[in-house]
Amino acid sequence: MIKQLKPSALSAQIEDMVEWLASYGSDNSGGVTRLLYDPAWSAAQKAVQAKIEHLGLTARYDDVGNLFGRLAGRDPEAKVVLTGSHIDTVTGGGKYDGAFGIIASLLAVEYLLTHHGQPLKPIEIVSLCEEEGSRFPMTYWGSGNITGVKDRDNVHHVKDANGISLDQAMQAAGFGSDLHPSPERTDLECFIELHIEQGEVLEREGKSIGIVSHIVGQRRYNITVYGESNHAGTTPMKWRRDAMFTAAEMIRLLTIRATADQSGLVATVGHMEVKPNVGNVIAREVTFSLDVRHSNAETIKQFCEACFSEFEIIAAQHGTQIRYHKWMDEPPVAMDHTLTKAAEDILKRGRISYKRMTSGAGHDSQIFGTHCPTALLFVPSQGGISHSPAEFTHTEDLQRGVLLLIDLLYKLAY
CATH class of the missing domain: 3.40.630.10 (Zn peptidases)
Known part of the structure; x- marks a missing residue:
């Protein structure tokens, strides 16, 4: 032509x-x-x-x-x-x-x-x-x-x-x-x-x-972990309610689970906010983003549900609480x-x-x-x-x- x-x-x-x-x-x-x-x-x-x-x-x-x-x-x-x-x-x-x-x-x-x-x-x-x-x-x-x-x-x-x-x-x-x-x-x-x-x-x-x-499809969340601020030098590790430590374990879990998936699913944490965000203070609040993508909506749903179930266990182990805000769910x-x-x-x-x-x-x-x-x-x-x-x-x-x-x-x- x-x-x-x-x-x-x-x-x-x-x-x-x-x-x-x-x-x-x-x-x-x-x-x-x-x-x-x-x-x-x-x-x-x-x-x-x-x-x-x-x-x-x-x-x-x-x-x-x-x-x-x-x-x-x-x-x-x-x-x-x-x-x-x-x-x-x-x-x-x-x-x-x-x-x-x-x-x-x-x-x-x-x-x-x-x-x-x-x-x-x-x-x-x-x-x-x-x-x-x-x-x-x-x-x-x-x-x-x-x-x-x-x-x-x-x-x-x-x-x-x-x-x-x-x-x-x-x-x-x-x-x-x-x-x-x-x-x-x-x-x-x-x-x-x-x-x-x-x-x-x-x-x-x-x-x-x-x-x-x-x-x-894409799901995007903001996930907030609530702990307790305290002195970095005088608070023993076993008594801390460290929101940063909790968030780090959750992010590690996400990466391990997504890497193990063989169907093409990807999960990304690209943004984090920390309060009070001071080097010598234990974090009382950490918010991190989560972006999950796959060509099958049910796969996304199952991945998020499995991760969030384990998040609850991790939060309880650290004496912290967690809140989820889903702001995108595109099929x-x-x-x-x-x-x-x-x-x-x-x-x-x-x-x-x-x-x-x-x-x-x-x-x-x-x-x-x-x-x-x-x-x-x-x-x-x-x-x-x-x-x-x-x-x-x-x-x-x-x-x-x-x-x-x-x-x-x-x-x-x-």
């Missing part, structure tokens, strides 16, 4: 566009910071809007700041083939996470319009306003509003680290005042997301493309078999190496996947590094992803 497309020209386009979009929110370390509704975010969305309009597409925002670029179809009754990713980043993130999916969609639709004209079904590019949860304690704000999973009425209490509410930030950026259409969509035929892997599997196995079959989501089979057939015909795989990271595709047929496609990440200025994918790999997206969109919309 692809014709008159010189690989060298496409490579140059990809490289230029990666640097172009990374310039919005760039810092001296080579990282990129675009947080929901901040000035860098606004500038990036406006730049993408200008690019959409330059291609001759119709650009529009919804009322939470998702940006769409529409290529109208010949069939007025046809539903929309949607493709894209998220524009926001973590603090000091890389150039490719989310951004590549937007860039690839722009390039793919530009090619299709130039060489094949108007499609049968409408194609829309989406630059989703938020996925990462970097500014506010929530995730998937963009895709969640489109699919009806989230709405503005339930987030009035949400604030960032500076005490600015989500409502305030949204309105300061020009959204949330009903000046734009409602974000919820009922006209989507499917969603296609092209993304960097953010892991090492494709690189280690020498595969060019990852076809995701499932996105793992695993299967990607659409028909779409993934279509991508697989394209790769087989082109003799491009690929791997069917599970995504250990969360993506907007898991939100869309419960709303409409969805496909998530990966290109390799060098060293598996992501959420870092060192995040990198070779241009050749990015190019293969764009070419796959062109063929897939042609199959779906033309």
Whole structure:
């Protein structure tokens, strides 16, 4: 299907566009910071809007700041083939996470319009306003509003680290005042997301493309251990109610159990708060995070229940108490078999190496996947590094992803 497309020209386009979009929110370390509704975010969305309009597409925002670029179809009754990713980043993130999916969609639709004209079904590019949860304690704000999973009425209490509410930030950026259409969509035929892997599997196995079959489910907790503060020098070890010692044993247990699991489960403790957090005082309170992921919801449930049962024993042995706060419970989501089979057939015909795989990271595709047929496609990440200025994918790999997206969109919309 692809014709008159010189690989060298496409490579140059990809490289230029990666640097172009990374310039919005760039810092001296080579990282990129675009947080929901901040000035860098606004500038990036406006730049993408200008690019959409330059291609001759119709650009529009919804009322939470998702940006769409529409290529109208010949069939007025046809539903929309949607493709894209998220524009926001973590603090000091890389150039490719989310951004590549937007860039690839722009390039793919530009090619299709130039060489094949108007499609049968409408194609829309989406630059989703938020996925990462970097500014506010929530995730998937963009895709969640489109699919009806989230709405503005339930987030009035949400604030960032500076005490600015989500409502305030949204309105300061020009959204949330009903000046734009409602974000919820009922006209989507499917969603296609092209993304960097953010892991090492494709690189280690020498595969060019990852076809995701499932996105793992996630449970996240804040777990607090309550003990008693006392003098570090005058309190004998056997009389202590040490919250830190208790938490350390719990974290060790988690790691041992997760390592012994042979089904792909992962468990991570990445954040800890200690009170009073003084070097010569026994800790009276320790809160640590817990992130558990697996492609099977029952496996996650059983792992957490088994660990928490042992936590109670450990807490009792140390004379401490424990409290659990579960703040995320996202079920695993299967990607659409028909779409993934279509991508697989394209790769087989082109003799491009690929791997069917599970995504250990969360993506907007898991939100869309419960709303409409969805496909998530990966290109390799060098060293598996992501959420870092060192995040990198070779241009050749990015190019293969764009070419796959062109063929897939042609199959779906033309």
